[in-house]
Amino acid sequence: MSDIIPKPNSEQFFGEDIYFDGGVGISACAEAESAAAKLKALLRRVCPSVIFSDNGNVSIKLEKDALLPREGYVVDARASDIVLTASGSEGWTYALVTLERLLKTEGGDKALSLSCPGCHIEDEPRFAYRALMLDEARNFFGETEVKRLLDLMCLYKLNVLHWHLADDQGYRVESDVYPLLTTISSHRNDTQVGGIRSDKFRGLASSGYYTKNQIRNIVEYAKERNIVVVPELEMPSHCSAILAAYPHLSCTGEKTEVPTTFGTLHRSFCPGKQTTYDFLDKLLDEWCELFPSSLFHIGGDETAGSLWKQCPDCRKTIADNGLGGEHELLPLFVNRIAEMLAAKGKLPVIWADRLPRGVRKFVTYTAWLPLDRKAVAAEISSGRLFIVAPYDRYYAGQPYCMIPLKKTYDFEPTSIANGSTDAGFFGVEMPMWTEWVYDRVKLDFNLFPRLCAFAETAWTNAQHKSWHDFKKRWQAQKPTLDSLGVGYAKDKLTDPGAFARNKGAYIWKNIDQYDEVRKNDK
Ligand SMILES: [Zn+2]
Known part of the structure; x- marks a missing residue:
């Protein structure tokens, strides 16, 4: 073998x-x-x-x-x-x-x-879509680092870079249409450290965006390695960086700065104003010109329904469209943007933290929270495609005491739906959120060997997988990764015992996980 x-x-x-x-x-x-x-x-x-x-x-x-x-x-x-x-x-x-x-x-x-x-x-691969998601809104790594990751992705036969380029804490694409996105939204004054409840900060401003030429270079570099770059512009929430430059797009018009803290911030574009759709239409044109991928991720999760409830424009939209409440504004918003994207030749994807009713069937769902397995099966049989990216198995930003390597390896993607087969599953994705990952040392530590374990599920048919055999083959990867300077996690840290794993529940909310990385040096 x-x-x-x-x-x-x-x-x-x-x-x-x-x-x-x-x-x-x-x-x-x-x-x-x-x-x-x-x-x-x-x-x-x-x-x-x-x-x-x-x-x-x-x-x-x-x-x-x-x-x-x-x-x-x-x-x-x-x-x-x-x-x-x-x-x-x-x-x-x-x-x-x-x-x-x-x-x-x-x-x-x-x-x-x-x-x-x-x-x-x-x-041949089991799944058509085998993605690494990189969040550069929270931490900006730059062109050299992204190209290094593309090389590593190709080594493990992954074929999609889902590039998360806009969120509350940063907007990373040069804009000619809306220049304040480049000058204001790509910069924040500081960065929270120590977890979402912490009051500590790094004491450093953080800036960065990709020029259009850099993006074209990266897209081309990826293509050479059989990797498609799927961009993500988060909406209607997770858009505080854009609102800092263009506050009139929110429900209240309140002026805010690009946030320096993490967690769910409950800021949102107003789905009740035509201005929002006009703005996004032009912005999407600018992105579509840069990214030839047929898929386009528009976020769509953790929406701020409480804001919409109090907004006169949102309430008018609810009334005019006979909606049952502010919760039905999300499908309305997603469908309007989805149709806009379809007219530009794109297939939209959203993060599905639940299964909202009435979203057009050509919108693909990235399942990251546990969903009702019967309801997922019903969505699949009605033609919906799913990408599977469970937060408790595939979120690479989490420490190993929260998600041990075996937990990632053993996960069977089709288990999120009752009685399902591979049909209906477009593929799998390992999201790398970077709130607490601000250098290459931490990035490598969290991604390797996790990305290898994930890649095996993405490519290899379930009946050919074996944890015992994988562990042996992982040992054989090390000389290659050493020669490439990849700082993977040591074996003693990737599958910690029960004590460390219990501690994980605490770590989840309170520390930024650099402790494990420090142990890696010992
Ligand atoms: Zn509103």
Whole structure:
């Protein structure tokens, strides 16, 4: 068996190795020419002394089989031939990722000799949507860091970066349409530390936004790695940073600053004013021009119904539309924005903290809180798609004493609905919220090995998963991650005993979890 994560769905090893001692020849069908160039670069990276020669003793061919699934691939290595087959660039990308994991080098740092085990691997993903969500509204990491994460995502065959770019504490996209979003909304004066009940602050201002060129670069960099960037502009709540620049969009028009504290802040766009929709329509145009993804996340959770109850515009909208109360303003708002996005060629996604009635069926739900399993099954059978991202299994910002690694690994996504199969489940997502994650050390510690455990559920069919086997394969990942400078969590911290786990209930609300990271250095 290989030590690949996520585990391939079918693999067979012949017990013989192919040595590249006499050089290697690469040939590719016309469509695979760019994959062939990547293969050449890969071999040079793994073994700088490798010789390329059409008369070499090993040949690697990239072949096309249009019948293979879009992201599926076959690696067949026997005698002196290695054949990588796919139906297009997505499959070849993953064939190369797998091949790199299979190659062995000898000769230490100089990597003088290269070999590949004789094997036949047929592989394809379980879920079409396999996402990491990165929250850069709370903490801005910047282009270099995002590209590093995209490299790591590709290594584990994840194909969506859900990019959370606007929330209460920051707005991160350069705007020509509404320039105050760049000058006011992308800056806050300080940042709370120590948990949402804490009165402590870092004592540092925090700013940052992506220029349009940087965003285009990142989208292109992701595409090269078979990763789609799905943007998120949170609405109608989690929008305080925008309201700090354009207060007339709220129910009260009250002037506020970009918040420096976290938690649910109960500020919101007014869903009863036409001004709100006109503003968002133009802003969405600006975003749609930057992000070619067909999916577009619009937040939609933790809404401020109590504000709407007191607002004359909201009350008039309730009356005019014959709604049963302020709780029905959310479906109305989501449907209006969803139709706006559909007209721009986009499919909207929302965070489903509950299952509001009347939301258009083409709106996909990201399920993060526990939902009624019968009701989820009913939504699925009526055509709704779900992305599964449970806060108590997949929220990577939480400490390991709250979410031990095994709890992440063992989770079965279809369990959120009664009697369901994979149909209706678009995919899975690991959200990385960054209220308490303000550097790369903490980011790496919280994401690894969690992202690997998550990636295996995203890619590998449930019957091929095994916790015991995963733990062994995780050990084999470490040299690669070490060479990339990834500061993963040590094994003794990822699955803590009962005492530490009980402490987790306390940590959840009160500290910012840097204690675990400090332990990682010992
Ligand atoms: Zn209102």
